[in-house]
Amino acid sequence: MINFSKHAGFNLSRRHRAEQRFQWAGRFAILISLAFLVIMLGSIFRDASGVMRQSQIAVAVDLGPEAIDAADIANISFGKILKSAMRARFPDVMKRKDKKRLYNLVSPEASFEIKRQLTNDPALFGRVQTLWLTASDDLDLYLRGKIDTSLPENQRQISDAQIAWIKDLKQAGQIRRVVNWNFLTNGDSREPEIAGILSALVGSLFSLAVCFSLSFPIGIGAAIFLEEFAPTNRITSLIEVNINNLAAVPSIVFGLLGLSIFLGYFGLPRSSPLVGGMVLALMTLPTIIIAARAALKSVPPSFKQAALALGATPVQAVFHHVLPAALPGMLTGAIVGMAQALGETAPLLMIGMVAFIVDVPQSILEPATALPVQIFLWADSPERAFTEKTAAAIIVLLVLLIAMNLSVILLRRKLEQRF
């Protein structure tokens, strides 16, 4: 009688139990990591949700001929006009300290907004106009219930008087919340309500462009030469060992190198995406070379042999047959390097890309900052509203990373489809 069941012996029950144990341990590990991912993303998105909208206050600004001179827009003190408009809205406010609190309901940027709106639409001149102006970050936080009003007045950002004014404004329909495009179109600012990501984003993209255009051709070229042409001798293996070691060098060391060589010796512009990109290129080169060599190595040698046997020169054999087959793998390596570079902060700190940059850089030679540095700067800011900005900037960084990875996956698929 043959027994094929699990009770047939062969130590089967123990072996099956071990199998089960391992599978459950695996499931558990995946579950834990997924849970952490969800918690992390959840908290980031929760924090960042406040950035989606911003508060505006409707202020009746006197733009009449006796208040301002329409012909001389550059010399008008819009701050003064704004202040008097606020006082006119709440005529009961007398004390100097209270007035200051009243003015603080609108963003310091609001006076520039009046100017901008007037420049865009000169028809506004001539009489009292109701304009929507950006409110302060504290007002915005209060409206969203982020300020704990049960605390004693001297321990919170917003005073009882301000709360009363806000309620009054709200009842009069003079407060609204609109989609916050400023976050994507503005540069950095000391005021969280108008601080935006654009200068850091452009800085990052410029740096990445410099980094890619340096490290990709150099890295691929070095990999092709080392893998396909270099003679196998001591020097080659020495170079090989050093490239592998370079991949493990902490990135801040590359920052120091950039500081002393690119800035100190060559005198390239400080804080510029050019230098940032060069430093990042140094950092990503080993990654790209190692990945590209692995990709070249995985191409069957039969392609190269067939080409050589047909009378192709070694360069033709490599460029016509080996390289196209290795390209998808090379691109993957390059994008891993680029993703590393995009998230890198330390080397950029060393070459001065940590500066406070309000203007969006127009070229790779202008001072700029980068996304991860911007996140670092905002996370360091005392204003509560910057917490949200930090989370939102992280999302922008993640979206950029996902977009990069996605584009490479698509590109790979396209390249691999050609046989």
Added chain:
Amino acid sequence: MTKPFIAARAVNVFYGANQALFDIDLDIEANKVTALIGPSGCGKSTLLRSINRMNDLIAACRFDGSLQIGGQDVYAPAVDVVALRAQVGMVFQKPNPFPKSIYENVAYGLKIHRLATSKREMQDRVEWSLKSAGLWDEVADRLDEPGNSLSGGQQQRLCIARTIAVQPKVILMDEPCSALDPIATAVVEELIDSLRKDYTIVIVTHSMQQAARISQRTAFFHMGKLIEVGHTKDVFTNPQNEQTQNYITGRIG
């Protein structure tokens, strides 16, 4: 005996400290199929790869002696291996079409050597090559499909078409049928026989039946030495050497 087209004299080949071939003297005649047979590791592939200098790719490989094709010394300093390989084609053990279309596979050699002056001529020569390789009828309507979508036997014939497209003088074949089934093997063998009138063919094979079927001359190698060479019929029916006798009767191998 006709004048030899390929003449090896006192050929010694070393891989580092190991000697793979010992004092080989071998004449290979034009427009005949010469089979190199012998047990694994006997040096027959080494000799084949010495003819088009594919052994140059192995850094530790050293060639000593003289090898002439059509009176020209293959290992002379003035020889350009690209020119050599353009005229001495090679077909490998495993079919290795390029990861490109069938058309591109055949056209590649023509392109790098600029053997076709117009697109029309290129198409004609690709068609001629595929016809010579007996593959045209099977692939005529799908030339833009990938070369590796073909069956193993078709792939090997594609590799042969690719080789003859540049019209070499000599075709070297390194066990071209070892990865093919018997039916595909029969087709390729027939093709080899038909190519004989235009090319000098040297084929390494493990199958003695194959050597007997397709070759006119056979050379038997053992332990890096050329044991016996002669007309195929003589070698198989009346071997002069005991080792040859043992090998073809299956006692060593």
